[in-house]
Amino acid sequence: MKRIFFAFAVLLAGVYSFANELTGYVGFEGRGFFNKPLHKNQKNNSLSTSIKLEFFHDFEDDNERIVATLFGRKDSVGEERNHIDISELYWWKGYEDFELYVGMRKVFWGVAETSHLVDVINSSDGVENIDGEDKLGQPMVSLLFEKDWGTVELFALTGFRESTYLGSKDRLRSGLVINDNFTTYESSQKEKHIDFAGRYTHVIGDVDLGLIYFKGTNREPSYNKISVGNEDVLSPYYNQVEILGTDVQLTSGDFLWKFEGTHTNSKNSADYFSQVGGFEYTFVGIGDTSGDLGVFMEYQYDDRDDAVGQNDLAVGMRYVLNDTQSTEFLGAITQDLDNKTKFISIEGSRRLTDTWSIESELRVFSTVSSEDALYDLRDDDYLQIVFKRYF
């Protein structure tokens, strides 16, 4: 099936490479790890190929649109990173007073750089990257109203899609492998539970304000250790939650001030509050060049002691050369203020030709405390290089 998909995708890409409505890329990725694998079965380095195909078509005087986006990856480790996802497959229609979406969509909410708390609609494509920015498509029916006093979106999320989890041979996984054959749900309807969400956004001068509401299956599971045969594995548990949150950005001169906060409550566990907030300041045209240097700082807090950003400070730099090749670097260090764990991430990207680009990322887990959520990844420092051919 996967082979057919790839053959089909490559064929389509070839046939339609000049058509405006079909775009995408093929990516060639190499990941090298600096340390030997820590956990049983894990492979060392990996090579993989990914493909993204995006099709859209407008009709009815551009008042209707269909969009289809497919993503797939073939990985040399041969475990869970091999996957295909329908990221988008929806129909959109603009009416006089509102807009309607029906189908599988990706929706991004939020303003912060180092954590994405209010981005609660889509489940994580957890095998792609540890930054939480890769998401699975979410089936939905949604309505959007744009008024003078703000934009309101209402969502009925018609069915839950479980996160993808790394497998036994994959690096960057938890010590115990997550086994989705043993996933459990709080709701008796399991993955068929229909979730509801609402979003309000408004621009008031220099302020971009957002509010979110979500009620349904938590996109962030908790894990229970269970024994399968004679092996311990983690079984994901998805509870029902109600989330209220806000994201705000104030854009003032060279400063961007950002805040995201959520309050989550559920029936069987304690309510908790999570937040990320800080600023980004840009030095324009540094050292008589046309490059811009941005510095940012974000503080992450979470009521839950075992959360990733429970009391962490992230400090980073963004260097944009503004050259013909759009060369950019983004570096950040996230320091846990309680247990001294440091997470370092450096990303770089540059266009090579009109159709080729290179992206790289270096991630280092340093002085990881056994108390920290990143403890299982302490030997997974890696360098990743991706060449992308866009069409």
Next chain:
Amino acid sequence: MLSLHQNKKISSPVITTLLVGLLSTLAFGVTPAQRGLEIAIEVDNRDNGFNDNTSTLEMVLGNKYGESTTRKMRTKTLEQNDDGDKSQIIFDNPRDVKGTSFLSFTHKKGSDDQWLYLPGLKRVKRISSSNKSGPFMGSEFAFEDISSQEVEKYTYRYLKDEKLDGRDTYVIERDPVDPKSGYTKQNVWIDKERYIALKIDFYDRKSSLLKTLTIGEYNQYLDKFWRANKWEMVNHQTGKTTLLSYSNWNFRTGLKDKNFTKNSLKRSR
């Protein structure tokens, strides 16, 4: 956006300045500052009332070794009655930025509002508009060169009359009001007959000549509005050039404010 002669109603301080100018003219003759402002206002007035327009553009970036790369974009502009234009640029090429789209609300006073849509993440980011002196897409055009030119964004001084390629022009100096501008001054050659800019010299923060923009292949639309198809920028200090070529101009296409929101930005293709 992307036009040097965008319209707009003139704010009352400008009118006051004009009136005072007019009165003092009767008494003492016109000062160069008044003359310069009058010319700028006439340029602005003649482009009033276009409502909206769309166009496609190609940008060829060249370096001094003769190598070049091409960018392709589409633009939409919506005139506002009492403020600067709203505009959007959608990128088609290079392919890695295809679908990226830029929304800008120009203001007569204070900083502009700008958002960027990143299609890979489905994310709209509000960005700071204070990097106006920075290059647009790695080209020799700065953001401030291509944004909507409001009368209020400069102070003016009439310099002289001059023949430019056989046309009678006014040469006026305009100094950016915003301290974040990358320029100390610009000299603009304005066609006396059509009130359109034909050439601009840009002077950097050290007051040395940085760039020259030559604007040509003007066509008139709806019997009123002049739009140029060729904008050639030469950087004298680096030897780099950028040629902007516009095509497919359409006016009064029915664009509305709702086509220039964060929501519509996400849908732009």
